[in-house]
Amino acid sequence: xxxxxxxxxxxxxxxxxxxxxxHLHSAVCSVFVRVGSxxxxxxxxxxxxxLEHLFFRGSRRFPDSVRMNAAVxxxxxxxxxxxxxxxxxxxxxxxxxxxxxxxxxxxxxxxQPRLVHLDTEKRIILEEMLDEVDEKGxxxxxxxxxxxxxxxxxxxxxxxxxxxxxxxxxxxxxVRQHFATHYVTGNMVVGVAGPVQHADVVERTKRAFxxxxxxxxxxxxxxxxxxxxxxxxxxxxxxxVEFRLTFPTVADEHPDAMPxxxxxxxxxxxxxxxxxxxxxxxxxLAYSIAATIETFHDTGSFxxxxxxxxxxxxxxxxxxLSTLATLRRGKIGADELRRAQRRFEMHVDFLQDSPxxxxxxFAGSELFRPAESFAEKKAxxxxxxxxxxxxxxxxxxxxxxxxxxxxxxxxxxGPMQRAASGARRLLx
Numbered sequence: 001x002x003x004x005x006x007x008x009x010x011x012x013x014x015x016x017x018x019x020x021x022x023h024l025h026s027a028v029c030s031v032f033v034r035v036g037s038x039x040x041x042x043x044x045x046x047x048x049x050x051l052e053h054l055f056f057r058g059s060r061r062f063p064d065s066v067r068m069n070a071a072v073x074x075x076x077x078x079x080x081x082x083x084x085x086x087x088x089x090x091x092x093x094x095x096x097x098x099x100x101x102x103x104x105x106x107x108x109x110x111x112q113p114r115l116v117h118l119d120t121e122k123r124i125i126l127e128e129m130l131d132e133v134d135e136k137g138x139x140x141x142x143x144x145x146x147x148x149x150x151x152x153x154x155x156x157x158x159x160x161x162x163x164x165x166x167x168x169x170x171x172x173x174x175v176r177q178h179f180a181t182h183y184v185t186g187n188m189v190v191g192v193a194g195p196v197q198h199a200d201v202v203e204r205t206k207r208a209f210x211x212x213x214x215x216x217x218x219x220x221x222x223x224x225x226x227x228x229x230x231x232x233x234x235x236x237x238x239x240x241v242e243f244r245l246t247f248p249t250v251a252d253e254h255p256d257a258m259p260x261x262x263x264x265x266x267x268x269x270x271x272x273x274x275x276x277x278x279x280x281x282x283x284x285l286a287y288s289i290a291a292t293i294e295t296f297h298d299t300g301s302f303x304x305x306x307x308x309x310x311x312x313x314x315x316x317x318x319x320x321l322s323t324l325a326t327l328r329r330g331k332i333g334a335d336e337l338r339r340a341q342r343r344f345e346m347h348v349d350f351l352q353d354s355p356x357x358x359x360x361x362f363a364g365s366e367l368f369r370p371a372e373s374f375a376e377k378k379a380x381x382x383x384x385x386x387x388x389x390x391x392x393x394x395x396x397x398x399x400x401x402x403x404x405x406x407x408x409x410x411x412x413x414g415p416m417q418r419a420a421s422g423a424r425r426l427l428x
Contacts, residue, residue, distance in 0.1 A: 046162015
């Protein structure tokens, strides 16, 4: 193994993870925060994302965005932030010699932000939202629509950016209260990966985050039972149909998470795997098709996304379900399992070449659970047997759990709905 991992809980309660990678020539500094749209209410939906924007407006030591960005760019970096449903992250690549500067900037912006230009950032966010709606203001984002169908009233159904109506009403008081609750020592993890020294990272982190208030890790409202058997279609006069088929599964720590991950690779892990070969390469039914798994610490889903011509919508959905049915019937070869296991192990090995991937694996996961080693994860994959793949296919890829969402021309709705309603027959 070409790296060493260190985890320290500082006297303040802040967790610091260092990944020493002597073989690399760049480093990444990241801060992970357990805050996202699932930590909001209906009245404050979008405040996490708004706060992320405001951090980049300057801090006490770096009072405007130009000076803040110039300082980090001088050491080879560029500041970035991402808000998701269950967490947020802030990060920058950096030259190893610039570690102190990068940590100081991240620490200052996340502990002593100026929180100015609220109305300007609101206008920017309202512009961003236009990518997710049509000219009537209806949501046409497949992911948002799916989460609404799957999670109903639960905060996991909330849009990450919020809605225009809510964002316009958010006040600086809302922002400051959200900041005070979530940006505390117990709810954050600082991670650094690269050709750095563990002791140096710890000392610089202590100084950079000395102003971070003490506080506990937040807890979330558990997800409600997932919706079952839903079909939702939004008419949009485009040349293609976008769709997603979603099956409820399990959280990322569940024993079935690894068999499901390998089952996903049997379906979609290169053009020679089942879904792209059957639907795109051999039949030419769709422009794109992909199988993915999304997991949170307390729930998960198995998803198939695609885009196709309207006249092919019904045929594509039927073919996807028929392909899934072959897995449920046990038609999986030992060579497919070995390929999936080997591809997974290579994916894990490739992470060693990226400080960003390393810091995400070992520091990002600490928001929810202790990070697993690469060896442990590979061993989990090697223990999976063909019978495990068949069992999880039969248990989770079931018609009763299927949620189908489509966005496209009106002529595709009927064929797609009929195909989805035949899931029980197609899946067997």
